[in-house]
Amino acid sequence: MKRIITILAALSLLLCAAMSVQAADIDLAKKSTLEKVIQSGELRVGTEAGYMPFEMTDKKGQVVGFDMDMCKEMAKAMGVKLTIINTAWDGIIPGLLSNKYDIIASGMTVNQERNLKVNFANPYIVVGQTALINKKWADEIKTYKDLNNPKYTITSKLGTTGEQxxxxxxxxxxxxxxxxxxxxxxxxxxGKATATVYDLPMTSIFYAQRGKDADMKFLNEPFTYEPLGWAINKGDPDFLNWLNNFLVQMKNDGRYDRIYNKWFGSNKWLKNVQ
Structure with a gap:
């Protein structure tokens, strides 16, 4: 009899523990940004409109680009409206942490330093750093390794992986x-600097627009591995799960390829942003 009572007591404890875990999971789901987006009917996206062709401002003043088209599909899948919040790059993560927007979609490279502050969904594209060389130094610089010389001056954008x-x-x-x-x-x-270092998509566009005519040398083989991902606040497994599954669906039903080809397979969009 005592054995039966002990077993029943153990089962009761296990049941209570399971109910407690389930209740905690439900509470966590209710606190998810995903739930808040659905309830508000609005997905707020933080971005810096200055990274072609991911996000930029067109002649009508609208923020457009690869990231923005992906976010349109995201909002559509959620059944909510999309609101784009254009912000300065140096304040983009603090803006997420202070709840100015729900997600960052701004060509952001996934790295360990940023990952200490935010969580990243699975990478939606992989880019890398390349270099454009002024024509005065084009002949003497054969590979990116040649740039590590005190006689050369290199430029990049403040606070980016290009600078790093x-x-x-x-x-x-x-x-x-x-x-x-x-x-x-x-x-x-x-000619005020030897070279500039930046992400492949942007250097490709600049080279096609101006660098080629100026006889710049384009080292177009990326020498870093840089996955780009959407950033969200920590402690939100439901939103992270939704984003990862959304990306898988996009990449397998043709929508991702359609958007990719629009922005990377053609330069027709350039006339609308210049």
Whole structure:
């Protein structure tokens, strides 16, 4: 009899524990940003509209680009309206942490430093750092490794992985930082710097627009591995799960390819943003 009572008591404790875990899971789900988005009927996206072709402002003043089209599909899948909040890059993570928006979609590279502050969904695209060389130094610089020389000056955008890569991989070179990537690229184009280092999509566009005519040398083989991901606040497994499953669906039903080809397979969109 005592054995039966002991077993029943153990089963009762297990049942209570299971109910407690289930209740905790339900409470966590209720606190999810995903639930708040559904209830409010609005998905707020933080971005910095200055990274072609991911996010930029068109001639009508609208923020457009690869990330924005992906977010439109995201909002559509949620059944809510999309609100784009354009913000400065140096304040984009603090804006998420202070609940100014629900998610960051801004060509953000997933790295360990940022991951200490936010969680990232699975990468939706992988890019890497490349270099544009001024024509004066084009013949003597054969590979990116040649840039690690004190006689060279390298530029990039402040607070980006381009800046991090330039400082880490070319410590012997002189470095100049700029608020915007096009300023950094123009510095190299005009011969005030040897080279500019930045993500492949943006350097490709700049080279096609201006660098090629100026006889710049384009080192277009990425020398870093940089996955881009959507950032959300920590402690939100439900939202993270939804985003990862959304991305899988996008990549397997043709929508991702359609959006990718629109922004990376053609330059027709350039005339609408210049």
């Amino acid at each position: 890569a330039a400082k880490r991989m070319f410590p012997k070179a002189q470095y100049k930082s700029f608020e915007m990537e096009d300023q950094a690229m123009l510095e190299a184009l005009n």
